[in-house]
Amino acid sequence: MSNVVLITQKIFKADSSAVFSLKTCSEDDLVCCLPAFKATICDGIVGLAPVYRTDFSLQSLAIASATTVLLINMPSRASKKKRPGKSRKENQPNGRRPRDALRNFLCDTTIFKVAFQMDRLASSLFLNYSLLVVSGKDLLSLSGDERHSVQSLMNSLGGELTLHKQHVVQLFVREESADNKPETTALQAWSAGHAAVVPHVQQKLEKIPSISTEAIEERILTIIAHAVRNTASLNALKPLRVKNEIQQHSARQGGELTVVSQRYKTRLMRTAGHQTVEITTSEADGSKRVIQAKVSGTKGRQAMISLKGTLEQNARLHSVETIGRSPPTLAEALKTTVLLHALQRQISFSNHPFIQTMWESKGGISWRKTEKLRTPAPLYYPPRGLNASQEKAVNAILSDKEKSRVVLIQGPPGTGKTTVIAAAVTSITSSSDQENTLWLVAQSNVAVKNIAEKLASVDFLDFKILVAKEFHFDWHEHLYTKIEPNLIRSDEFVADGVVTERLLQGSRVILCTLSMLSNDRISAFSSLVPLQTVIFDEASQIEIGDYLPMLIRYRPTISKLVFIGDNKQLAPYGASDITGLGSIFEKLHLTSRAIFLDTQYRMPTPIGSFISARVYKNKLKSKHPIFDPACCRFVDVSNGAEEAKGRSWQNVREASVAIKVARQLLAAGKSFRIITPYDPQRSLLENKLKDAKLPWEDKCFNIDAFQGNEDDYIVISLVRSEKMGFLREMRRVNVMLTRCKKGMVICANRRFVEGKAAQSLVGQLAASLGHETWVGANDVLTKGVQPFR
Incomplete structure (x- = not known):
């Protein structure tokens, strides 16, 4: 054990001279340390404060009484010991081992454990060390949904009048980070315990349900804990x-x-x-x-x-x-609340058939009468015939069989995912059951808009789009020109059912983003058009835990979930940084029976065939009139070099070449977009278009923002000339190479593509097309050579 350090608190005005001691120990010392610490507890309440590593595994834990804080340094490797069984005896071993001593302490029902974010702490204890908590209290629950505000901290500590605000802000500015000094963590734990005995705080805290993970089934606790950790990890990825x-x-x-x-x-x-x-x-x-x-x-x-x-x-x-990091969105805040309430056992994930089906592989799901499927609709899609795989997908959406309660449809680029959605819509709305409703949901507003335009293109206009004013007004109004009459903006949302009914105009099909489903103000819409069949587009980009709020909130009406996406395209945001974060397409018990859309109509055949062989194990067929390999050309920007721009990259010479190609395409009357993997390059390209007095709005895109989009011609600025960077991410590269309908021009350094990047998807594409696919940048810039035909 380390030496004892005395700390004087400066948080509470009334006890400004209060002093407590800080003792630091390792887990191995707990058999001796914990009994001595327990002797200092006089009111049955301790404050807890964790320190997390960058992956949000628990690094250390501070336990505070009124006079003493014990800071326990946890081992970096979690114990492989299995979680104890449910019986009280099994959960309280003889205490002779260090981990058993801590386990007994955390499960002691006579001691209330108070922490500012007990949900996160309880989840980490379980995930890292198989430790459970009994009688845990979450202090920030006192502040309702505004958990991450400075005001919520002040309220949970007793109110601003009783505190030195500047010291509170300073104490929690880094929350529970590994950057904190031991004294900071100790003071956080002591403050939590001290606040819990302030009379008016204690009265409120007694009404807050306890977190007792010992009482939650392991399978359910595993789902909750992983979701809590992923939420914290995603928040940490927000830029400072x-x-x-x-x-x-x-x-x-x-x-x-x-x-x-x-x-x-x-x-x-x-x-x-x-x-x-x-x-x-x-x-x-x-x-x-x-x-x-x-x-x-x-x-x-x-x-x-x-x-x-x-x-x-x-x-x-x-x-x-x-x-500073941006505060939680409505969707993020609701997800945190749902997970917290699940840990507090205010809501239950047990026996929720959709949660069971999505997260677990076991069968025998019991569906309630309220989850009864409506009368199946026959397939009806007058615009054109569907291929066999599309027809199979639509029929699965329309099916009333219990095995089709949850449907996964994998749609590689250009295979008609929105066509499948449109066919499902026309079939359901034309069926004899006029009570059937359908919600079409996507991760992004642009994807929602794309679905709406597809419906309009087949003359189906009986739908409404719910869109946030913040996204639409003054920013993206031009995106909705073709479907403006179908738009309902968030500043029009009202609680009045009559007004809402007038806005809906009888529509039984509603489109919105997943985050919009977390908005309390859409309750009037969901009352009139209940969520029954819900189709999620871009589902491979949605972290599976993000569905939990929707599954809980709309459980009484949901009868069917359809997920359409492609786990060979973009993953959920953060998947490359956070271990274990994935979409529903990573659930093998579901993907093993996913329906595969097997025919692509977008890309010229040479590109489609290459993608089929390298990405989709030759399962993807191409139906396209262009067979000429010259549909894809590479421009060798031999003197272009990648340059660091903050934490990202740009390539100035490559941007100049891309703008020249854009000018050529514009002069030839061809429709095009320019895409690139890096934001600084996207900004550079856009500014160069402006400087050249060329059309620039909606012309330059980061690859991550362009999934689901397409154009006749795509100009790619690869940026990289030395390091692989994003080229290691096959899913992103797959998106990049599959956006064109007629032709693609890739601006890149030939030496790099044929050297370090030879085994990347881009390098393999160049090799498959042969030497004649390359043209020199100087020929394009000075001789007017056009790399496309």
Whole structure:
């Protein structure tokens, strides 16, 4: 055990001179340390505070009484010992081993354990060390849904009037990070325990359900714990600094500044929690000055900024950056709440047939009467005939068999996933059962819009799209031109059933994003058009835990779930950084019976055949009139070099070549898009189009934002010239190479493609097409050679 350290707390005003001791020990010392620590507990309450490693495994645990904090350094490797059985005796071994001593302490029913985020701590204890918790209290539950705000911390500690706010903010600015000093973790644990004995906090805390993981089935606890950890890990991936791309002109008035955001992804949003805005100005004398600020409000692209300082009249805005992670979205907050309530046993995942089917491979699912499937609809799709695999997929969606309660459809690029959705819609709405309803849901607004346009293209217009005002107004109104009458924006949502009925105009088909299903304000729509059959497009991009709020909230009405996606295309965000994070397409008991759409109609045959052989084990057939290998050309940008741009990359020379190709395509009257794997390159390409006075809106895309999209011609800027980077990610490269309908031009360094990248999908494509596929960049730039035909 280490030496004892004395700490004076500066959090609570009433006990400003309170001192406690900090003792640090390893897990091996617990047999001796814990009994001594327990002797210091006088009120039956201890505060807990964890320290997590970067993967959110538990690194250390602080346990605090009123006078003593014991900081336990946990081993880096979790015990392989199986979880104890359910009986009380099995859960309380003889205590002679260190892990048993901690297990007994955590399961002691006479001691209440209080932590600010007990849901996260209980999950980590279980996942890493097979340890359970009894009588755990989550302090942030006192603040309702606003768990991540500074105000929620103040409330859970007893209220702002009783606290030194600046010390509270300083104590929790890094939450429970491994960057914290032992004294910080100790003070977090002590503060939790101290708050729990403040009379008005204690009264409220007694009404909060306890977390007792000992009482939850292991299979259910495993689902919950993994979902909790993935949620925390995804939040940690949010950037700590975002450079907000703004237009240079701005309006100033006193201490207020109004700026116009240029790009939706980097737009300024109202600051919350620990977030601030840093405005860097270029002064008249050439110096730089940083001013702290907050965003007080937004209206479309406009953001109103309150300055904590003065802005010189002649100063020019150099940059605007948001500092601090963005707060949870509505969907993220609801997911956290659902998981917390599951741990508190306010809601149950047990015997939920859809959760059982999606997460577990065992059979024998019991479906309730309320989950009775409606009358099956016959296939009806007048626009054109379906191929055999599409017909099989649609029939599975329409089936009333229990084995088709959950349907997976794998759709490689260009195989008609939206056609399958459209055929399901026309079939269900034309059936004799006029009470059938259908919700079409996707991860992104653009994917929802694509589905809507497909329905409109086959003359089906009896649907409504629910879209957030923040996405639509002043940003993406142009995307909805063809389907504007079908749009219902979030500022039109009301609780009044009569008004909502008028907005729906009798539609039984509703389109929205998955996050929209977490919005309480759509309850009027779900009451009139209950969620029965729900089809998820882009399902391979949705982390499986993200379905849990929807499964709980709409359990009374849901009767069928359909997941359409492709686990050979983009994975859920964060999958490359977080072990075990995946979509429903990673559940082998479901993918083993997924329906495979086997014919692609988008890509010219040479590209389609290559993708089939290298990605889909020759199972993907091509039906396309273009057979000429010249449909795909490579431009050798031999003097192009990858350059670091922050944490990303760009290639200036390659961008110039791509713009030249774009100019040629535009002159030839050909429709095209430019795509690239890196955001700085996308911005560079867009700016070069502007400088060249060429059409630039909706022309340049990051690959990750372009799945589900296509164009006649695709120009690719590979960027990489030395390191493999994204080329190691086969799923992203597959998306990149499968967007064109007529032709594709890849700007790249030939030496790199045929050398280090020879075994990548791009390198193999170049090799399969042969030397004649290459053309020199100088020939394109100076001699007017056109790489396409």
